[in-house]
Structures are given as structure tokens and as C-alpha cells.
Amino acid sequence: MELRQVRYFVAVAEELHFGRAAERLHIVQPTVSQQIRRLERELGLKLFDRTTRTVTLTAAGRAFLTNARALLEVERSTAEAMAAFRAQQDATLSIGTSTGLGLRLDAVLTALTERAPHLLVELISAPQATRLQQVRDGELDAAFVRGTHRPHPRHRKHHVDDSSGLELLLLWSDVLVAALPAGHPLAAQPDVALADLSGLPLRIAPRDANPHLVDTVVDACRAAGFEPVMGAAFTTDQDTLAAIATGRPSWTVYYASQAEIHPAPRISFRPFTAPAPAVQMYLAVRPDPPSRPLAALLDACNSAASL
16 A cells, blocks of 8 residues: 555545546546555455446445545654754754853853754854844844843943843853963962952953943942052953063953863963852843754753853
8 A cells, every 4th residue: 555545545535526636636537546446456445436427435435534534644744743853953053152151152062962963053253232133133043142231320321222122041140250460479369359459450341342241340349449440451362361461460350161261371360259240141032932943052051051
């Protein structure tokens, strides 16, 4: 028995006319008649009573119709399941990345591979505002973004909410650590109090380049009782750390997950005494029901949040 014979049988049974069944199947009538006769021979049963004017189902035909429809339903559902599996195998998930993810990104990608081994992942680097717009436009499936989308009180009048139309899912808090010259006395301590850094220039990005990080660090310094002395702006990892290591003593901050894998032999990364400043990490997505690949990414992020 072939599935096409079953399909032809159901069409004739529903039309009760070989000609109309052939039109519905987009084949010629003799082919339909030939396959129905072959099916009857294989089953050893007559499925239709035929006259020159009418076609009716026999008792065997009525019994077979129920099972034939069930067979075609299994065929349909199996084809849909395999199409979904094939789509999942061929799917590509585009993710906007943020600087300083460090070990977190590796943990997310490892967990994602375990959950969706056939998923292709494309990592896109761009400024945060660009990443958010790309998610909104559908160019990215999701993007890692730092900091709250709510405006800082000191800059509320100048704030533009670039996360509107998106859903921001809180993933974890990125704790900050101090980066100091390896030969500085503070580097010999297991941890550093923010107040002890009050006399050293702080090298950090301009606020318009990374407002959430700058506000977090400046607010933490003020909470520790001092206004930070701003040194030269943070440019690149290589140039800034080289300047801190060899020039006039200064300091900067790194995300702890980034510092753990950053090679800097003349720099000491030291945790802050509690309460250590931290920046929240979000995943920006469109407010739609998540696809299977995106759901796998969310699950992977939750797994990495425990690091």
C-alpha cells in the first residue's frame, strides 16, 4: 500500500466521483481508477460500488476511510514536524554583543550549543543605541545591553529612551573591579576601598559613550565620600592599561568577567570592598512570543547568570 493510493482513495470517497477526484488531485482519471483497483487487490476487498451513474462506498470502504484519514493526518503532522526540525537546524540567531562580556559570553554560547546544537549563531558588534535599533528593525534577534533604560536623575532632561518598543529582560549584574598599576601599594591588598582611590585620576570613557558605566562609577565614588578626579579618557584596552601601568598612577574599572580573561601583566585587577559598584545586563528583544532559537538563548542566559 502506498500513501498516494490512500490519498486517491480519500479523494474519491469524499467526491464520490472519479472525475472530480482526479481534478482535485490534478491528475488524469485513468490513473485514479488504476490505483484504486490496485489498492483493492492489495487489500482483498471491494471499496466502492460503481455503476455508470453512481459511486458509493462499500461497508469495507467506509471502515477503510476512517483509517485512511488517520494515515494522512499522521503524514501531515510528520511532514510539519520534520519541516520545523529542518528549520531549526538551518536557523541562524543574530545577537548584538556588548564589550566586556568575558566569561559570561562563553558560558552563554556553551549553554546555547547544548540546548540547540544545530543553531548557527552570528555575533554582531555595534554601539548600544545601534544594537537596540537593529533589534527593533528585526536585523537582530536579540542584543545584550547594559544599564537601565530609565534616565539618570542628573541627566533626565537630556535623556532619549532608545529602548522604546522593546522588552528588556534582566539577566545579571556585572560587578566592577579596579584596574591599578601592579606596583602601586593598593595593588598589594586583596581588595580596594573606593575611598582609597580618591587621590588617583580615574580613566573612564566619556559619559556620552557609556553613560550607564560612568554614572555607576561616579555615583559609587560620591557615596564613598569623594568626587572622582577625571584623568585622560579611556580609549582602548591596550593603550589605557599601558598608560596606567607606566605613567602617572591612575585607575580605571573593568567588568569582573572581562578582567578574569584579560592579559595585563603590569596591571592588577582588584575587587572593591562592599558594596562593589555593578551594572545590570539586559537582553533586548522584541515584545513578541519568542521563537524556539530565542527561547533557547533565554534559557542559556539564565544558566550563565549563576556565574
